Amino acid sequence: MHIVVDAMGGDHAPDVVVQGAVQAARRFGYAITLVGDEARVRPLLAQYDAAGLPITLVHASQVVEMHEHTMAVKVKPDASLNVGMRFLRDGKADAFVSAGNSGAVLAAALFQLGRIPGISRPALAIVYPGAPHPCVLLDIGAITDPKPEMLVHNALMGVAYAECVLGIPRPRVGIVSNGEEPDKGSALVRDAYRLLAASPLHFIGNVEGKDIGRGVADVVVTDGFTGNVILKLSEGLVAFLARHLRREFTGGALNKLALALMLPGALLMLPGALLLLPTLRRLKRKVDYAEYGGALLLGVDGVVIIAHGRSNARAIASAIRLAAQAVEGSMLQAIKTGLERLYHTGSVTKAHLRSLRGDLRQP
Structure with a gap:
């Protein structure tokens, strides 16, 4: 290597x-x-x-x-x-x-x-921390105004990432929206939803912001603008919580120590505070960007x-x-093989998108 x-x-x-x-x-x-x-x-x-x-x-x-x-x-x-x-x-x-x-x-x-043949625009993908397991989030900033078919490409590339790097079999794919219902979201999200639903990918539907870190999907796709906002908001929240916990824990431990000096029985309170340390360290590792390395430039x-x-x-x-x-x-080869499968089914063509829109207009 x-x-x-x-x-x-x-x-x-x-x-x-x-x-x-x-x-x-x-x-x-x-x-x-x-x-x-x-x-x-x-x-x-x-x-x-x-x-x-x-x-x-x-x-x-x-x-x-x-x-x-x-x-x-x-x-x-x-x-x-x-x-x-x-x-x-x-x-x-x-x-x-x-x-x-x-x-x-x-x-x-x-x-x-x-570019990989068949991919019109690249995407940046990260491992997004979550419980019970992380997910692949993309795009986090490469293309801020994609077309619906590009989000299908992103989903396919995210699936290859999840399978080949994270070892997740048949990853579940979701798209970021402001509600779980299929008719929620912008025109971009609604059109991409239809394409993803018709694709051979394991598409589970819309994912709200609150669910990204809850493990409801293994691959979460969105446009680069929204993805970057999610990333930066998460980074800011983690930094705030780290500062707040550090301040509260330090102050709490000192207060307990002062109390223990006055009341010997209060020494029993100190082990509980100390037991929190391993938990806090594990939490820090889960949300620390240094653990995940960086973003894969896919496409x-x-x-x-x-x-x-x-x-x-x-x-x-x-x-x-x-x-x-x-x-x-062999992630690159997995992306290329997946693209062949997508185009073979015809699930990402503009004609197919137009037909889906037409079907929805029928009474």
């Missing part, structure tokens, strides 16, 4: 990227090629004791910065993400990972790799992971592991 990593991508690059790559190489044994400014990256390899690990370094003289316009990839051919993407395109690597400018990574992937003809811009070393290592899992699970 050979993963190429953009060493210059992310808010804390190249330091945490190199550190995460070293962790992944040491823990999983993957061969890793780091692409970036050699003068900055090589000392970090020494600092993090990469000697003897299967890590190589390829110099790139340019960087697409986080604040730059997406089209910077066109005027910076030797940017680290362009060089790395060419490695993947030319078969020198199995997957590409970057925590850099997500729009630029998307553009570079389209320019260098192209391009190659395995591409876009990690969070503020990724730490553990998140980079998780992104590399996710890339390897997608390759090992």
Whole structure:
């Protein structure tokens, strides 16, 4: 397994990227090629004791910065993400990972790799935490105004992700709407609902926002605008709860300690507070983006992971592991096979959508 990593991508690059790559190489044994400014990256390899690990370094003289316009990839051919993407395109690597400018990574992937035949637009997919198990949520920002058939493509790609990476057999597919009834939602959602219901996918219907994390569906599809709002709202809520719990727990424990000093019998209250610690740690792991690695860019003809811009070393290592899992699970081939099946049934053609609309107008 050979993963190429953009060493210059992310808010804390190249330091945490190199550190995460070293962790992944040491823990999983993957061969890793780091692409970036050699003068900055090589000392970090020494600092993090990469000697003897299967890590190589390829110099790139340019960087697409986080604040730059997406089209910077066109005027910076030797940017680290362009060089790395060419490695993947030319078969020198199995997957590409970057925590850099997500729009630029998307553009570079389209320019260098192209789309999978039959896919009109790419989508970004993440593992969304939930109970009793997480789900695949897409699109979280690649395309904000898709057509109905694109949501069917997204559903198919999400199914391939769930099957090949998460090991979920026959994943249940739902579409985000403002109610469970089939006639709820925007025109886009209603049209996509009809196409999904007629497809060979295991479509279960509409999913309300409150149910995304409850495990009612294994794959949840939506447009990139709504998906990004869901993601950012969830991140903000998790951050708020973490701060609130930390403040309440710390204050509560101190109050109990003060009470115990005055009333010896109150010492019995302390074990209960301490028992909460493992539970809080498990909860943190479930909702921590660093556990899941990043978003899979689906629809391009190659395995591409876009990690969070503020990724730490553990998140980079998780992104590399996710890339390897997608390759090992033959996810790209699963998407291509699924597309053939969809088009064979004719369930995503514009003519079929028009016929469905016509059927609904009949008395």
